[in-house]
Amino acid sequence: MHVIIDLCVVPLGVGVSVSSQVAACQRVIQDSGLEHHMHAYGTNIEGPWEEVMAVVKRCHEVVHEMGAPRITTTIKLGTRTDRDQTMGDKVASVESKLSD
Numbered sequence: 001m002h003v004i005i006d007l008c009v010v011p012l013g014v015g016v017s018v019s020s021q022v023a024a025c026q027r028v029i030q031d032s033g034l035e036h037h038m039h040a041y042g043t044n045i046e047g048p049w050e051e052v053m054a055v056v057k058r059c060h061e062v063v064h065e066m067g068a069p070r071i072t073t074t075i076k077l078g079t080r081t082d083r084d085q086t087m088g089d090k091v092a093s094v095e096s097k098l099s100d
Contacts (some may be wrong), residue, residue, distance in 0.1 A: 001049045004087055005077040008042035009059050011068035021066055025059040032058075042074070047081075048088050049078065 007068040026043065029036050032055045034047040043051050056075065063071055 002047065002084065003049045003052050003077050003079050003080055004044065004046040004085075004090075005052055005056075005058060006042055006044050007076050008074040009063060010066075010072045010074075011063050012070035012072060014066075014068050021063045021068060024062050024066060028058045029055055035087065036060055044087050056085075 009022070009025050011018050014021060014100070026038060029038075029043055029045060031045075032045075032051065034045050034051060034055065036043050036045045045055060056073070060071055
């Protein structure tokens with residue numbers, strides 16, 4: 001099953017700045033080869049369910065290995081069975097309506 005997620009991983013107990021941990025998680029996402037787009041409060045990722053969820057798990061493992069005793073993660077996800085749709089398709093649909 002194809003899934004599109006919005007992932008926000010927040011390490012707790014590591015101080016005010018979490019950019020090092022976010023960068024480490026972003027490397028995991030990049031190394032996965034999955035389509036992704038980082039934004040100010042997370043990353044959109046798309047691909048096969050098992051591969052995307054394996055990336056989420058690996059992000060947690062890496063951030064814990066960096067010393068974060070706790071992590072809170074927010075995931076929004078969507079799947080479709082009626083047709084194939086990518087993140088780009090979703091954005092293009094809205095952008096086309098904005099240009100009307």
